[in-house]
Amino acid sequence: MNTDDKQYKELIRRWFNGEESEEDAYTLHTLLKDNNRLPELIAALEEEYNNLSATGYPEEQARGLAEKIAGIKLPDHESEVKGKLRFLGRWRVAAASVLLVLSITVYFLATHKRNTGTPATAGNGTEIKPGMQGAVLTLADGSQVLLDTIQNSAIAMQGGVSARVTNGVLVYEGTGNEIVYNTISTPKGRQYHLTLPDGSGIWLNAASSIRFPTSFSGPERHTEITGEVYFEIAASSGKPFSVSVSNKALVQVLGTHFNINSYENEENIAATLLEGSILASPGRNKSAADVVLRAGQQALIARMPAGNGQTGIKVVNxxxxEKVMAWKNGLFNFNGASLAEVMKELERWYDIEVVYEQGIPEKRMTGKMTKDISLDGLLVGLKELGINCRLEGRKLIVLP
Structure with a gap:
């Protein structure tokens, strides 16, 4: 074992045992910026994680430390851990820039353990934390239920169908004797998961909504969404599933997995297919052709008509x-994104307003990070990439 290997292992060991110093934080920061040393450092992290797990170190604590140091979410199944970490090492060596993830990781560990530095605050001394699970359920009678802190509880009985939260997931049960509608809405800084009456799984990103009947008793299963929603549709023979997207597009399926991004401040509505097939239609424009997507394809539907007045569909083959589904998997994936795209995502997750002091800088980003980091850690990472910001209340000002 060479000197570097010993240094890496000792450094990681101190992090896991809570014995790290400020000097260790700077050392780790420096090492992580050196792509030539990343494979050895990641190997040391993997070895120490496995050693601790084998010797009875609390699994949850070991996993949490490893995730924060590595900047990824580790899988629950132990046999998958090595593959994930090794993949991370290869990815980091190949990436054009990994400083965003790495500097945020080290800063998070250093500042949260020792409470040094000045965190980004909302103007009243309150640190701006990352988003969380939560939503507002609007029942058929117009009453609303805040779901942020409910883990297991009956919510309502409507038309013979019960709505209840089980392990933090809203579930509908029963056949129903009348058609009534509910709406789930996530404000900025919230995401939520629910199961529709037919067993379909629905995940809402921040600033999104879905309206649906509490029982699919008719000939079709129709829903309406805004924002960004991921669907895992339960197959139902002879009863197609359809999604009206911000009143501008229609997606029809029988049984499949797909994601729809329809935020109003995005140029296009994007429907991305993971499994099965879907039919995408450009809403009210009856002259535009429908498109059938196969797995791995994405339909881009322009919000504004082209010069000829037509609103067609562009297919990305x-x-x-991975980038499309990063939000559902608890990650930011900024690879290839413009600064403007990144800031839109941060606005929704941290419930902030982003303004540009002198126009939007022409910069492309590279990097991934978990979404459970506070805004102060993220801003330090952006500064390392040459992106300077000033926070005033909940307004983030991007400086030239």
Whole structure:
């Protein structure tokens, strides 16, 4: 074992045992910026994680430390851990820039353990924390239920169908004797998961909504959404599933997995197919052709008509599924994103307003990070990339 290997292992060991110093934080920061040393450092992290797990170190604590140091979410199944970490090492060596993830990781560990530095605050001394699970359920009678803190509880009985939260997931049960509608809405800084009456799984990103009947008793299963929603549709022979997207597009399916991004401040509505097939239609424009997507494809539907007045559909044949699904998997994936795209995502997750002091800088980002980091850690990472910001209340000002 060479000197570097010993140094890496000792450094990681101190982090896991809570014995790290400020000097260790700076050392780790420096090492992580050196792509040539990343494979050895990641190997040391993997070895120490496995050693601690084998010797009875609390699994949850070991996992949490490893995730924060590595900047990823580790899988629950132990046999998958090595593959994930090794993949991370290869990815980091190949990436054009990993400083965003790495500097945020080290800063998070250093500042949260020792409470040093000045965190980003909302103007009243309150640190701006990342988003969380939560939503507002609007029942058929117009009453609303805040779901942020409910883990297991009956919510309502409507038309013969019960709505209840089980392990933090809203579930509908029963056949129903009348058609009534509910709406789930996530404000900025919230995400939520629910199961529709037919067993379909629905995940809402921040600033999103879905309206649906509490029982699919008719000939079709129709829903309406805004924002960004991921669907895992239960197959139902002879009863197609359809999604009206911000009143501008229609997606029809029988049984499949797909994601729809329809935020109003995005140029296009994007429907991305993971499994099965879907039919995408450009809403009210009856003259535009429908498109059938196959797995791995993405349909881009322009919000504004082209010069000829037509609103057609552009198909991307090899969509970046990992990037599309990062939000659902608890990650930011900024690879290839413009600064403007990144800031839109931060606005929704941290419930902030982003303004540009002198126009939007022309910068492309590279990097991934978990979404459970506070805004102060993220801003330090952006500064390392040459992006300077000033926070005033909940307004983030991007400086030239």
């Amino acid at each position: 090899d969509a970046d599924i």
